Amino acid sequence: MSELRAFGRYLAVATVIGAVTVGLREGLGAMMSSLPGHYAWSMILAYGVGVLLSYWAQGRLTFGALGHRPSGQGLRAFFSVALLSAVLTALLAYALRYGLLIERKLPMLAAPLAFASAALLVAPVSFLLGRGLVFGQPAQPAARGGAGDGPWCWGGGRPRPIGFLPCACA
Secondary structure, eight states: HHHHHHHHHHHHHHHHHHHHHHHHHHHHHHTTTTTTHHHHHHHHHHHHHHHHHHHHIIIIEEEEEEEEOHHHHHHHHHHHHHHHHHHHHHHHHIIIIIIIIIIHOOOOTTHHHHHHHHHHHHHHHHHHIIIIIIIIOEEEEEESSOOOTTTOOOOTTTTOTTTTOOOOOO
């Protein structure tokens, strides 16, 4: 798959997962509205679920041809890339919103316009980091595991699925 086509697929998957994550945040926010700090908790929970969904979807739909197999190591690397991307997006959105004076010129659209622009500008960096650090090489079993460890399993070759994800341990 060409780089441009892979990047287009990466953006499409990220857009769908992003919409699901925002919807989840809104739903959690409504359900948790009586709790103190509900907005922060709903963002943290939704972002965590969004990272898991994105790791699964990007690994399967965008980078599956590279031989990527889900692993705990890959998920940790993906989470690190996602966190770095979130920080870069927030910093760039702030700079775009206030540095380019979008807030003064388009006050009603400043926040979403700055955020969307920042997310699009950071996307190539996220794609390259993800491809190189997370999905570029097939995942190796963790050193503490065993030869029978497969994706989503840890320790002694015994199957232990994580949450709703299937375990493919031998």
